[in-house]
Amino acid sequence: MTNHWIDLKNSDVILIMGSNAAENHPISFKYVTEAQNRGGKLIHVDPRFTRTSAKADIYAPLRSGTDIAFLGGMIKYIIDNRLYDEEYVVGYTDASLLVGEGFDFKDGLFSGYDAQKRSYDKSKWALQMDANGVPKRDMTLQDKRCVFQLLKTHYSRYTPSLVSKITGTSEKDLLEVYKAYASTGAKGKAGTIMYAMGWTQHTVGVQNIRTMSMIQTLLGNMGVAGGGVNALRGESNVQGSTDHALLFHLVPGYLAAPATNWPKLEDYLKRRPKSSDPLSANWWQNEPKYMVSLLKAHFGDAASKENEFGYQWMPKVDAGKAYSWLDLFDAMHQGSIKGFFAWGMNPACSGSNAGKNREAMAKLDWMVNVNLFDNETGSFWHGPGVNPAKIKTEVFMLPACVSVEKEGSITNSGRWMQWRYAGPKPLGQSRPDGDIILTLGNKIRELYKKEGGAFPEPVLSLKWDYANSHGEFDPHKVAKAINGYFLEDVKVGDTVYKKGSLVPSFAFLQDNGTTSSGCWIYCGSYTDKGNMAARRSQQDAPNNIGLYPEFAWAWPVNRRIIYNRASVDLQGQPRDRKDWVIQWDGSKWVGDVPDGAWPPLQGLEKPDSKSRWPFIMTRHGFANIFGPGLNDGPFPEHYEPLECPVEKNYMNAQRMNPVAPVWGGKADAYATCDPRYPYVGTTYRVSEHWQTGLMTRPQAWLLEAQPQMFVELSEELAALRQIKNGERVKAVSARGSVECTAIVTKRFKPFKLGDLVVHEIGFPWHYGWRWPASGKEESINLLTPSTGDPNTRIPETKAFMVNIVKI
Amino acid sequence: MALTRRQFVQVTGAAAAGVAFSGLGSDLTPVRAHAKELKTKGAKETTTICCYCAVGCGAIVQTSQKDGRVINIEGDPDHVINRGALCSKGSSLSQLAENKDRLTQPMYRAPGAKEWKPVSWDWALDTIAKRVKATRDASFMAKNAKGEAVNRTEVIASAGSAALDNEECWIYQAFLRSLGLVYIEHQARI
Numbered sequence: 001m002t003n004h005w006i007d008l009k010n011s012d013v014i015l016i017m018g019s020n021a022a023e024n025h026p027i028s029f030k031y032v033t034e035a036q037n038r039g040g041k042l043i044h045v046d047p048r049f050t051r052t053s054a055k056a057d058i059y060a061p062l063r064s065g066t067d068i069a070f071l072g073g074m075i076k077y078i079i080d081n082r083l084y085d086e087e088y089v090v091g092y093t094d095a096s097l098l099v100g101e102g103f104d105f106k107d108g109l110f111s112g113y114d115a116q117k118r119s120y121d122k123s124k125w126a127l128q129m130d131a132n133g134v135p136k137r138d139m140t141l142q143d144k145r146c147v148f149q150l151l152k153t154h155y156s157r158y159t160p161s162l163v164s165k166i167t168g169t170s171e172k173d174l175l176e177v178y179k180a181y182a183s184t185g186a187k188g189k190a191g192t193i194m195y196a197m198g199w200t201q202h203t204v205g206v207q208n209i210r211t212m213s214m215i216q217t218l219l220g221n222m223g224v225a226g227g228g229v230n231a232l233r234g235e236s237n238v239q240g241s242t243d244h245a246l247l248f249h250l251v252p253g254y255l256a257a258p259a260t261n262w263p264k265l266e267d268y269l270k271r272r273p274k275s276s277d278p279l280s281a282n283w284w285q286n287e288p289k290y291m292v293s294l295l296k297a298h299f300g301d302a303a304s305k306e307n308e309f310g311y312q313w314m315p316k317v318d319a320g321k322a323y324s325w326l327d328l329f330d331a332m333h334q335g336s337i338k339g340f341f342a343w344g345m346n347p348a349c350s351g352s353n354a355g356k357n358r359e360a361m362a363k364l365d366w367m368v369n370v371n372l373f374d375n376e377t378g379s380f381w382h383g384p385g386v387n388p389a390k391i392k393t394e395v396f397m398l399p400a401c402v403s404v405e406k407e408g409s410i411t412n413s414g415r416w417m418q419w420r421y422a423g424p425k426p427l428g429q430s431r432p433d434g435d436i437i438l439t440l441g442n443k444i445r446e447l448y449k450k451e452g453g454a455f456p457e458p459v460l461s462l463k464w465d466y467a468n469s470h471g472e473f474d475p476h477k478v479a480k481a482i483n484g485y486f487l488e489d490v491k492v493g494d495t496v497y498k499k500g501s502l503v504p505s506f507a508f509l510q511d512n513g514t515t516s517s518g519c520w521i522y523c524g525s526y527t528d529k530g531n532m533a534a535r536r537s538q539q540d541a542p543n544n545i546g547l548y549p550e551f552a553w554a555w556p557v558n559r560r561i562i563y564n565r566a567s568v569d570l571q572g573q574p575r576d577r578k579d580w581v582i583q584w585d586g587s588k589w590v591g592d593v594p595d596g597a598w599p600p601l602q603g604l605e606k607p608d609s610k611s612r613w614p615f616i617m618t619r620h621g622f623a624n625i626f627g628p629g630l631n632d633g634p635f636p637e638h639y640e641p642l643e644c645p646v647e648k649n650y651m652n653a654q655r656m657n658p659v660a661p662v663w664g665g666k667a668d669a670y671a672t673c674d675p676r677y678p679y680v681g682t683t684y685r686v687s688e689h690w691q692t693g694l695m696t697r698p699q700a701w702l703l704e705a706q707p708q709m710f711v712e713l714s715e716e717l718a719a720l721r722q723i724k725n726g727e728r729v730k731a732v733s734a735r736g737s738v739e740c741t742a743i744v745t746k747r748f749k750p751f752k753l754g755d756l757v758v759h760e761i762g763f764p765w766h767y768g769w770r771w772p773a774s775g776k777e778e779s780i781n782l783l784t785p786s787t788g789d790p791n792t793r794i795p796e797t798k799a800f801m802v803n804i805v806k807i
Numbered sequence: 808m809a810l811t812r813r814q815f816v817q818v819t820g821a822a823a824a825g826v827a828f829s830g831l832g833s834d835l836t837p838v839r840a841h842a843k844e845l846k847t848k849g850a851k852e853t854t855t856i857c858c859y860c861a862v863g864c865g866a867i868v869q870t871s872q873k874d875g876r877v878i879n880i881e882g883d884p885d886h887v888i889n890r891g892a893l894c895s896k897g898s899s900l901s902q903l904a905e906n907k908d909r910l911t912q913p914m915y916r917a918p919g920a921k922e923w924k925p926v927s928w929d930w931a932l933d934t935i936a937k938r939v940k941a942t943r944d945a946s947f948m949a950k951n952a953k954g955e956a957v958n959r960t961e962v963i964a965s966a967g968s969a970a971l972d973n974e975e976c977w978i979y980q981a982f983l984r985s986l987g988l989v990y991i992e993h994q995a996r997i
Contacts, residue, residue, distance in 0.1 A: 242995045318955075
């Protein structure tokens with residue numbers, strides 16, 4: 001989230017799309033309701049009428065997988081009716097920047113497409129630069145090559161009638177939503193978006209979110225209270241685990257994983273593009289300080305200037321190759337992966353095309369499964385239809401303790417790092433995950449010390465002194481390592497920071513090995529003033545908008561609303577005087593921690609040279625409406641899901657995203673517009689279960705409330721297929737089948753796409769054969785496909801084609 | 808009588824547990840006296856953050872001093888996000904901690920075996936360490952097919968986890984990367 005949970009109350013219009021917050025993030029609704037009580041409006045756009053819809057002022061249904069069409073229509077509406085915030089768009093976004101002649105869009109393809117490689121040459125989308133290397137601009141937004149005009153042209157095709165034919169949303173509903181949301185373009189009004197996996201789990205997932213981000217910048221909603229782009233994340237520490245890079249393409253703090261195109265550390269440190277504009281902070285130019293401090297945190301004294309701070313001890317990925325979830329299980333399915341840690345995860349149920357994952361596990365030599373309960377992954381070798389005698393995989397099942405039995409921090413969706421304490425001791429022989437990792441590390445290091453082995457340097461050089469006096473994992477030691485230390489006396493300005501003291505903020509990190517920091521964005525979280533994440537102050541900030549700056553700690557630098565310098569006018573005064581975030585008092589910023597201490601711009605003609613453009617994380621300092629970085633084009637375009645109910649994309653000549661990854665093995669079968677699978681299937685959660693259900697299915701109350709796998713379908717489809725409410729049916733896709741109890745509701749309605757009637761049905765994804773004890777409830781991911789977004793490679797589990805048949 | 812918000816919740820909690828009283832305008836002394844006799848008397852109180860979704864709601868864990876187990880977990884009224892409220896999952900947190908089906912000892916399944924076998928931590932971690940080392944040593948790639956230095960293994964993979972604390976995530980990634988893993992993934996990808 002650019003903003004945070006409490007801040008939702010400051011919104012004038014809340015759009016919930018790709019989320020059912022009332023049921024899946026129930027406490028968030030406290031603040032949605034508060035916004036409504038303050039006169040705000042709630043809009044819900046979703047294929048299904050949920051409890052979120054029931055609380056909404058406006059509900060509009062749409063067919064799964066058509067969000068870009070829906071939102072592209074909103075961009076057209078905003079531009080046609082001049083409802084954008086012109087001051088903001090001209091001053092703070094890239095709307096005025098000129099795009100080079102290489103950029104083009106035709107027949108659903110951007111320029112630079114290579115059909116063989118299914119990828120784009122992004123250099124075709126470059127901006128025009130002046131003689132000084134600064135982007136050329138047209139502040140009147142009239143130049144045909146300026147981003148604003150290209151945007152206008154691109155979305156001119158997204159007419160209400162065409163959008164309606166694609167989405168199945170009526171033109172009346174579309175316009176009602178557009179009108180209500182576009183009202184937040186007015187000065188002093190804030191609109192926010194709450195989205196979740198309903199947006200990410202598509203072959204166009206990133207572009208779904210980008211379309212909305214573009215709307216937010218057009219309406220001046222980024223950086224303001226009650227605004228922003230807010231991902232409602234699903235696990236208690238998915239934010240923290242992402243920040244700390246349990247992902248193939250990153251190392252902690254959103255730094256790229258070392259790759260073959262940066263063979264030396266010096267290549268890596270030069271990788272970020274420079275900006276020649278003195279007004280662009282281009283914050284990522286500081287990356288060398290963060291990377292070197294990270295290497296010092298990893299390897300301690302063993303990391304020196306002479307050995308590139310241990311850069312060669314980090315594994316390198318092949319440049320351009322993906323090692324993502326889908327790729328990982330494909331490699332395992334082919335038998336090339338022999339050892340596997342499933343640590344606090346249940347891929348036998350959680351992964352798309354889970355049947356393929358289960359087959360893949362049988363090809364492993366060994367698996368280590370760490371969990372609270374026995375589960376479908378660790379026990380795959382005696383799952384339904386599996387003969388244990390034929391499975392050669394050795395499995396180690398290690399009992400972890402629950403969160404209330406250990407100490408440490410987690411980071412919520414609003415980037416708040418919060419400390420929790422140990423209540424009871426771990427049950428039985430269960431142990432904190434940290435303790436298991438530490439002990440296993442000790443044992444592996446001992447083996448390398450004793451026996452040697454392949455390239456032992458990184459194993460033995462790793463700084464691994466995180467035990468307390470009892471030899472157990474000490475979370476405080478790691479939290480301090482993540483924050484970072486001064487490793488020498490370091491003079492910054494007039495102050496000397498002593499060797500061994502904790503670094504107070506990432507502004508003090510160095511690229512010469514004199515500081516360490518395990519994750520630069522967490523620098524400042526645990527300082528000589530104490531553990532900031534453990535703070536509990538009830539005091540709000542002077543602007544009284546619910547920032548609670550001394551309750552827990554938020555990255556970066558305890559900033560609660562990021563891009564907040566875009567919330568003020570050129571003189572530094574809040575554009576919303578009631579719910580202001582920061583303001584310039586003549587000598588400094590007050591309110592939230594500002595996005596940099598630079599003074600206000602004062603004007604666009606001759607900006608104060610000491611100032612900086614507000615979007616400091618982008619190269620040129622502006623919010624990117626034109627996004628040259630994504631793999632599927634600089635403007636989002638509607639493409640159909642891999643499996644869809646229409647023969648052709650009504651918007652353009654490409655049916656599906658031309659760069660989305662597709663696998664061709666037998667286990668990856670897919671079927672589009674196939675009469676055997678006539679209905680759109682989608683997945684969702686219920687309040688009473690969580691994820692694959694492993695932490696809820698073994699609980700009596702929650703299982704009683706939601707006891708079994710079901711399929712939800714409309715009354716119309718039930719009548720057509722003569723399926724009765726409560727009847728057991730079988731759902732099938734090109735990849736598998738799952739038994740479900742039919743729930744016939746008014747919450748799904750057939751979609752009318754022109755003359756075509758399309759039925760959509762929905763499934764919860766919380767079940768698996770191990771719990772409940774009947775063994776009859778299974779995971780819907782046995783039906784979902786092997787494809788995903790070309791940028792994130794998140795699987796497309798929100799839109800696929802299925803059938804339901806009576807048993 | 809001045810009541811802090813926390814005491815107020817304790818008292819009203821006692822009322823919900825069946826103590827007859829006619830409303831909070833009355834003298835609460837007897838109710839408070841009764842509250843002291845509840846099973847949470849003398850319990851250790853710790854704060855926690857809910858382990859389900861990422862709203863980050865606060866809760867209070869009451870642990871018995873007698874057997875060291877959880878007696879009750881309820882919303883934390885002083886937590887600025889949830890102000891004491893919890894959803895259905897958060898309200899059931901105590902059933903996650905106190906659950907007869909939890910794993911309480913390491914288990915091992917040998918190739919072809921039909922059943923789990925309980926094993927000691929030492930044996931399990933020693934054996935895993937040997938497997939990791941053998942697999943890593945046999946598969947370690949100093950260079951890729953193009954001859955570029957990569958120092959990695961593509962033969963061991965890891966999935967997990969958003970269920971770990973920050974500090975655990977950080978040392979886990981450091982541990983995996985020191986071994987040379989590149990197949991490192993977790994919930995954020997799916």
